[in-house]
Amino acid sequence: MPPTTRKSNVKTLKFTVPGMAQADAKSVVAILQERLDALNDLALTLKHVHWNVVGPNFIGVHTMIDPQVEAVRLMADATAERIAALGGSPAGTPGGLVSRRTWDDYSIDRADAIAHLGALDVVYDGLVKAHRKAIADTEEPDPVTQDMLIGQSHQLEQFHWFVRAHLENSSGVLSTAGAVAEKPAARRARR
Template sequence: MKASQTLAGNLQAVLTDLIELQLQGKQAHWNIVGQNFRDLHLQLDEIVLAARQFADDTAERMRSLHALPDGRSATIAEATRLSQFPEGLTNTKEAVKLITERLERTVQTMRDVHDEVDEEDPTSADLLHEFIARLEQLAWMVNAETMTANAEVQEPDEK
């Protein structure tokens, strides 16, 4: 199978945000300070590792489909949907918020392209399912660092 321009573009969008997520995760990892530093420092490594693996899986899937992944820094900076991570030291509470936002934005990119990807290549959509599940889990885990026990939790819809 050979990817259409649409499929290649959709997978490139996912790749771009995954590469940016790993870069921002490391930026946070190196520059966080404050309460629960060590826990968050280690969690950020988990996020970076997942983003790195998912980026590699995406790029290799693209090549399997005869598409050309573009991981050059200029491409990533120009095309990412993630907001730039702040410069300098970041306290852990703010870092949790920033990283959670970036995890959720990366997942949103995957959800935005999912249906078109699935229509052309269900195998690539299966990868997106795996990535979404893990990134949402990581977002929940890192966000729990600053939640309180009385925080509002959305109840599942009754059927």
């Protein structure tokens, strides 16, 4: 998920929340648009996994993923609504998401549950890191947004833990340790 920051394409805001400077609101809207794109992408990726997981752990992973999809969709909605409250215009079209994202499309198709979980470990790792950066970047200009992002991070980190629990051995070693891309993580998870 999003490891880099991109240039803001936020136009001048006509208004923002009381007590917030326009420049701060514009900065926060840009941060939130990045998070909105990442959350929308994650929801689609999780649904893709839900549809394409196979193998002996199918039902456990298949049923674990859907509540994550729903929770991430709610996070995306809250993020879009915060952008609007700050005077921005949340962009949620598929083409816009693809043109703005700084990460590659999810690379695993039909595969066994452990392979998908290995790839999702990398996805969640990047997403959680980017969310934590957004938390740090919103501390000064907008503690309300920061609070929302903290709540989202709590859930995202829990979902990441659920994924990693399948990849961890009894000694606490992750099968995906050191992997930074989905396909290598999927291969390591299968070992």
